Amino acid sequence: MGLAGGALAAELGAPTLRRSHRRERRSGRDIPLTRVNDVSFRHTFFERMLRCGTLTIESAGEHGQVVLPEVPSVEVVQREVYKRVEAEVRRQGGPWREQVADPGS
Numbered sequence: 001m002g003l004a005g006g007a008l009a010a011e012l013g014a015p016t017l018r019r020s021h022r023r024e025r026r027s028g029r030d031i032p033l034t035r036v037n038d039v040s041f042r043h044t045f046f047e048r049m050l051r052c053g054t055l056t057i058e059s060a061g062e063h064g065q066v067v068l069p070e071v072p073s074v075e076v077v078q079r080e081v082y083k084r085v086e087a088e089v090r091r092q093g094g095p096w097r098e099q100v101a102d103p104g105s
Contacts, residue, residue, distance in 0.1 A: 036085045039085070055067075055068040
């Protein structure tokens with residue numbers, strides 16, 4: 001799944017999320033899906049009319065947070081990131097958030 005926002009692109013591929021800046025220079029950063037702690041979005045009234053918003057991905061690690069502005073269909077993307085994180089964690093045999101929050105279930 002590719003996402004674009006101006007000169008910023010984010011690619012969600014198993015098992016990492018990659019953020020790249022494409023202008024004169026090229027740089028990027030990968031976040032292993034198993035390190036993602038939280039995925040949230042926000043959009044203003046104007047952004048809702050444009051069907052885009054800002055996606056924030058919090059990770060365990062030295063960089064902590066990736067903010068992706070102008071993400072098309074941001075709510076759909078947020079749900080997709082969570083699905084992929086959950087699938088990767090389960091694939092590796094680790095507990096997912098619901099299991100951690102309520103170990104008795």
